[in-house]
Amino acid sequence: MVLEEKVEFDNSKLNKWKKWALKGDMGVKGYRIVEGAYGSRVDKIEKRRYMVVERPHGVVYQHSYGLLSRFYEGLLNKKLYGTKCPKCKLVYLPPRVHCWNPKCKLEETEWIEMPLEGEIVTYTIMAFAATPFLKDLPFILTYVKIGNSCTAVPLQLREVNPLNVHVGLKVKVKFVDKPKGDLMDIYVVPAEKPKPPKRSKEEEERLKKDLKIVEEWVKKHFPKEQ
Ligand SMILES: [Zn+2]
Numbered sequence: 001m002v003l004e005e006k007v008e009f010d011n012s013k014l015n016k017w018k019k020w021a022l023k024g025d026m027g028v029k030g031y032r033i034v035e036g037a038y039g040s041r042v043d044k045i046e047k048r049r050y051m052v053v054e055r056p057h058g059v060v061y062q063h064s065y066g067l068l069s070r071f072y073e074g075l076l077n078k079k080l081y082g083t084k085c086p087k088c089k090l091v092y093l094p095p096r097v098h099c100w101n102p103k104c105k106l107e108e109t110e111w112i113e114m115p116l117e118g119e120i121v122t123y124t125i126m127a128f129a130a131t132p133f134l135k136d137l138p139f140i141l142t143y144v145k146i147g148n149s150c151t152a153v154p155l156q157l158r159e160v161n162p163l164n165v166h167v168g169l170k171v172k173v174k175f176v177d178k179p180k181g182d183l184m185d186i187y188v189v190p191a192e193k194p195k196p197p198k199r200s201k202e203e204e205e206r207l208k209k210d211l212k213i214v215e216e217w218v219k220k221h222f223p224k225e226q
Contacts, residue, residue, distance in 0.1 A: 014060060030054040042127055042217045065181075067097040070111050072181040080116060080173060080186070082149055083109035093149040116173040117191060118146040118153075125162050127214040132184075137218040138211075140165055144188055146173065156187040163207055164194040 031053045038048040065072045071094075074081040082093035087104045093114055098106040123142040126133070133139070140162050143152035155173075157165060171188035179185035199207070 080114040118144040159189040
């Protein structure tokens with residue numbers, strides 16, 4: 001039984017995808033040979049020959065958030081929910097439906113509203129990403145411990161110079177204007193003036209140089225749409 005619904009997609013496209021899914025059935029419909037990048041360092045990329053196949057496929061992926069639905073529904077209302085074990089009191093965000101503490105024997109947890117503040121546990125600067133995030137490159141990906149949670153959530157950190165980010169930085173959780181019930185509905189911004197660790201001049205220069213390489217690489221490969 002559907003209790004509430006908000007689905008946004010073009011039905012005509014869905015039919016086209018369905019047709020492709022049936023007709024194409026992911027079968028190979030052609031190929032091209034291309035020259036592409038190879039290497040694990042953006043400043044030392046070689047060119048290699050690759051074969052790319054055309055494999056038409058259409059899909060609308062419908063999946064249930066199951067017992068974690070409360071968390072995602074909370075995002076729609078710009079609220080953050082975690083879970084707490086009634087036995088050992090451990091708090092989880094990302095939420096866990098059952099406590100991981102072996103002593104609790106998979107006790108079912110309880111939902112609690114979480115504060116919109118946390119602390120950076122670790123971070124990196126992304127030079128490449130999955131398709132939906134290419135437009136945001138380069139961005140800072142952090143793992144944030146929200147409130148008194150014993151786990152950390154991967155979130156984008158915005159509104160700060162990447163060179164000033166550091167472990168332990170206090171952050172605030174922000175919501176995008178129109179949440180969709182997805183982890184990308186939230187991101188973090190600094191809640192205090194960053195106190196980056198003292199670095200040697202060489203290290204500072206190296207970081208700046210590396211960052212510039214990333215920025216230029218991104219600009220070249222994923223130019224921002226005008
Ligand atoms: Zn427990």
